[in-house]
Amino acid sequence: MKLSTRSRYGVRLMLALGTGEKPGPTLLKDVARREQISEKYLSQIIIHLKAKGLVHASRGAHGGYELARPAAEITLREIVEPLEGDLCLVDCILRPASCTRSATCATRDVWGAMNTMILDYLDTITLEDLVRKHRGKLGDAGIDFAI
Numbered sequence: 001m002k003l004s005t006r007s008r009y010g011v012r013l014m015l016a017l018g019t020g021e022k023p024g025p026t027l028l029k030d031v032a033r034r035e036q037i038s039e040k041y042l043s044q045i046i047i048h049l050k051a052k053g054l055v056h057a058s059r060g061a062h063g064g065y066e067l068a069r070p071a072a073e074i075t076l077r078e079i080v081e082p083l084e085g086d087l088c089l090v091d092c093i094l095r096p097a098s099c100t101r102s103a104t105c106a107t108r109d110v111w112g113a114m115n116t117m118i119l120d121y122l123d124t125i126t127l128e129d130l131v132r133k134h135r136g137k138l139g140d141a142g143i144d145f146a147i
Helices: 005-019 028-035 039-051 076-084 106-124 127-142
Strands: 055-058 064-067
Touching (some): 005 028, 028 039, 028 064, 039 076, 076 106
Antiparallel strands (some): 055 064
């Protein structure tokens, strides 16, 4: 299983919104510049996140995007799933009829267990966990001493 850039960038976008470097909505162009991701690509990603109720937009001079819920209530799975689609390793796990061997296949059980572990793990990580990890990795490098 390999995550697409859409998922990786979507998580980075949500992390940028979750860190709340300034109070209020964040402009997509600011996230794009800071994360070195195309603003056009982020505008495609944000559509899916907004549709799932993870972010909301506000218009106007002080508009932009904000998290729709606290970061502690948003899981990594909620971010990745709408961007990747089915997070399923093999088709037969969700659709047993797609393979004539589903009922007797020993490897299907392995893929199913592995799939469950991945989904369960993504459910245990919140955006707040990532925000804390991000701030911890920045350490003093994240402090701006400019006057």
